[in-house]
Amino acid sequence: MVGQVKTGVLWPTEAAVSDVVGRLIEFWGFKRNMGRVWTVLYLSPDPLSAEDLRHALQLSSGAVSMTLSELSRWGVVRRVWIQGERKDFYTAEVQLWRMISRVFNEREKSEVTAAIVSFEEALDSLDRIRKTSSDPSMRARADLQHARITQLLELARLGGRLLDALVSTAKVDAEPLVQFLLGQRP
Amino acid sequence: MVGQVKTGVLWPTEAAVSDVVGRLIEFWGFKRNMGRVWTVLYLSPDPLSAEDLRHALQLSSGAVSMTLSELSRWGVVRRVWIQGERKDFYTAEVQLWRMISRVFNEREKSEVTAAIVSFEEALDSLDRIRKTSSDPSMRARADLQHARITQLLELARLGGRLLDALVSTAKVDAEPLVQFLLGQRP
């Protein structure tokens, strides 16, 4: 019976790994608990209930609930139906690449896109200054800023392409990427 | 004379761009002001003093001082000596790639490295359990966790290689990597 997965304490390994992942993920801009909860699920042979997680990680019921729903929204945790159980149970998405590419695609992408738009607007506005201003020093300033913002824009576009590429690579198989990278080494 | 760079207000363009960069950088795990200060310097034709920045961005003297010293520590801003000026002046590193690769190399790299070490330790510890435990269900659990943590480890290593590749590519030109990635598309 699945429910008997002990409501108990984590193995030291589990505690350590979930802590590391928690930090990594926090550094990545998510909440630490998201990383911890995901990891505990990822390392569990069976789906776990909210209560199991609450005990394993010493969280309040509210925290578990909110964390799980955020993780579900990111599609990195799934709710599974278990025969004869009243509670909901959860499992971790095991396809790590799929998980990562979803995050890249939704979160990073939108940041980068927003930046690109702003840079383009700034360039337009500088163009207008260049055309209408008669003050030469202002023109010079506008020129310089135009050039520099163009650099930023190119960088942002490059970042965007990199993300796209990672995401589409990820859908298939990361191996080619790995091979390429290995070939790159000095 | 350089000192006459007006202690004034930013152009709307400058304000907008520095704000966007500030957000992007914040999202990236740095302080927003670091992005803003860097951007104002980056868009300025001449080096600026701490006071100029204070006025431009409405920051306290302490904030400017701390932000500049952090930016210097990251090597993305340089202190320049100006003839006959008492104040210190600052310019932005203009080599964007150099800047980014430094960040990747120092900050991200150390995160990833730390994670790799922990995963390896966890694997060792699971190996010990597999060898010494007589309880078969514990063994099974250890096996599963070993396999999963191995996945995490591989991912972390892949991330590390990706960072290395970006950094070493960056020194020259990022295009090959991007081309490769784009070529990967289905």
Place this chain on the structure above:
DNA sequence: CGTGACGTTCAAAACTATTTGAAGGTTCTA
């Protein structure tokens, strides 16, 4: 020296983000 112009530091204040837990909903069972 003494003074003023800077730069830096750091404790306290302001602000953000996260977590808690009690209240309230929903669903299932008897």
Place this chain on the structure above:
DNA sequence: TAGAACCTTCAAATAGTTTTGAACGTCACG
């Protein structure tokens, strides 16, 4: 329909981060 088990929500509490500005240090100049 009442009650138990569970999940969710959200206002309040807590924790964490960033910013402020006054105090202090340094240096150049008279």
